[in-house]
Amino acid sequence: MLAAVGLGLRAALLPVACTALKSGDDRPPPSGDGAADDGEEGGGEAGASACPAITEFSLPGDAGKYPSGIVEGPDGNLWFTLQFTVAYVPGREGAYGNAMGWMSPDGTPHELAVPTPSAGPYAMTLGPDHNPWFTEFGSGNVGRVTIDAGPVVTEFSTPASAPNGISPGPDGSVWFTDFNGNNVDWIADDGGSVNQLPIPHASGQPRGITLGPDGNVWFGEQAGLVGRVTPGGQFQEFAVETGNPSVGDIVVGSDGNLWFTDGGNQAIGRITTEGVITEYAIPTSGSNPFAIAAGPDGALWFTETSTNKIGRLTVAATGNASFLECPVPTPKSNPLAIVVTSSAVWFTESFVNKIGRIALP
Helix, strand or coil, X not given: CEEEECCCCCCCCCCCXXXXXXXXXXXXXXXXXXXXXXXXXXXCCCCHHHCCCEEEEECCCCCCCCEEEEEECCCCCEEEEEEECCCCCCCCHHHEEEXXXXXXXXXXXXXXXXXXXXXXXXXXXXXXXXXXXXXXXXXXXXXXXXXXXXXXXXXXXXXXXXXXXXXXXXXXXXXXXXXXXXXXXXXXXXXXXXXXXXXXXXXXXXEEEEECCCCCEEEEECCCEEEXXXXXXXXXXXXXXXXXXXEEEEEECXXXXXXXXXXXXXXXXXXXXXXXXXXXXXXXXXXXXXXXEECCCCCEEEEECCCCEEEEEEECCCCCEEEEEEXXXXXXXXXXXXXXXXXXXXXXXXXXXXXXXXXXX
């Protein structure tokens, strides 16, 4: 069943080929309780003094709209989702909003309404049709923004209970994870029927998802696994066998490997297409890495929700890892999704209704 709407009153911003954002089950409280000192640098290359400048852009309207996913559109604008109407309220499904938006490179924001009330727009990606696609964690729908048409939002109903991460697939389709339903699903980019593929681990709780360099679809599981599924629906799962793993977002690096966030182990992980996993511990304890994006220089950029930082990881050919962690200027902003464009790193600040930018050299 389709629903379309033209330009509305709200807007939001979204990033990456990252495709998985925080689920409704593991979101930290808006109070920021338990967060580390925002200005404390916990290690890395040269501390906060080596950090590039971070510029923040405030979105219009109420604070607490919870900008979540973000992606760069073919029009050069940044597109993002606004998951909540006001603020996140634990146990109140009605708190979900139905807005998203876009921001021009100079920082001018615009807003756009999603037709379904309490849709909870969440993760975002650029589809094979070169339009932004997004998941609706609150309604179970998947949405598309047709930029050239107005823009116009079209929603596609799915059997999914909680669509989470989203990514273009290997065959002109859009793939997404169903966090609560424990499925990996796909839909043709013309909005055709949805195909559901139950993952082998009975309580894996899939989150981030991306198209791998091997032509297969890879995804993270909150239960501590990395999954792979072929276009024909054949699964294989690889367990992170140390510590207390919780795999979230996943992205393809410039080295041809898959890189992921591991919030349980406070680490950034790498998995080869053969399934060999290596993890790199983040210097700051309790960082809670969430989303990850690959930069043009081979670096991996990621958000640290609990310590209010943006991190960068580079790994030399020798295997030596180098971290840089940069505090976000606004305290307790809860940086969430992240995307790297040709000129900047952009990220959402979910608790304070802002979009952040780091200019690339």
